[in-house]
């Protein structure tokens with residue numbers, strides 16, 4: 001249930017006006033030289049281009065665009081045709097063949113270690129471009145320009161770069177931080193409904209891990225989402241900017257403490273063990289990534305409730321939130337349980353035998369649990 005009295009204490013930080021730029025910093029404690037800024041604004045896209053030109057002055061560039069974004073914004077952004085590589089949209093494109101094509105393009109442009117790759121698109125482009133940058137000549141700089149909500153709130157920050165392999169999503173990759181992340185919320189205006197909702201899958205995840213992130217401030221993202229559902233529906237600019245900012249402050253806090261997922265960072269995978277398995281089982285066709293994450297959240301909330309790890313009140317509040325953001329409990333008759341379980345066993349957090357889950361306990365808090373016999377229950381019961 002929505003708790004109004006708690007919602008009064010919501011702290012969204014700086015109030016973002018219509019033309020205000022926010023700069024955050026990802027401070028990597030272990031390797032300070034890997035730290036970088038995140039710029040969030042709604043500048044004219046021509047100004048974004050000017051900033052990218054300034055940042056990449058005297059460098060050769062390879063600009064990797066998502067096809068959709070290129071069609072919509074390629075002209076306005078005005079990069080030279082010769083420096084552009086356009087990647088088709090969809091998780092299926094995050095494969096080794098496209099990786100090879102990108103590397104060949106970098107070779108044909110004669111990029112050196114002093115040059116740079118720019119990723120303009122959603123998670124697929126960001127992950128691929130980042131992995132190409134990490135691998136080309138053992139590493140050249142890259143910049144993230146996320147254009148989907150999901151990439152803005154999660155995948156463009158934190159340096160996870162990868163391609164998919166037939167046996168698993170993000171199976172080959174590297175931790176490789178960008179030099180900067182430029183978020184321009186104007187891109188979100190043309191995001192289709194499915195992709196918009198998908199982004200909120202990751203946002204909702206942050207609401208359930210907020211306290212465990214150990215950030216300096218308390219945002220109460222859960223209440224903020226509960227009371228602002230109308231603004232979600234109208235894509236209110238200030239609301240979206242605040243949501244992006246809160247998620248990235250939480251993510252930066254985690255990445256700053258644990259860049260390479262040795263411990264704390266695993267909490268960012270809440271909902272992903274089952275979510276990824278579901279994406280693989282449904283061949284990336286049936287649901288978006290964010291939708292799978294939310295189904296994964298439902299899965300872990302069910303598990304936590306059954307095992308007395310969380311209380312029914314919190315469980316109900318979580319399911320209400322997911323439902324008011326349009327997430328429905330599907331019928332899982334189309335899933336092969338054995339195969340899905342195997343996908344979970346090959347998840348990078350698992351060891352092939354035991355499955356590691358991040359599980360919700362109290363509001364904003366999660367714990368890690370590993371076990372061989374984690375019960376596999378696809379029948380959601382409320």
Ligand code: GLY
Nearest residue numbers: 154158160268269
């Ligand atoms: N998307 C999870 C992470 O960046 O660790």
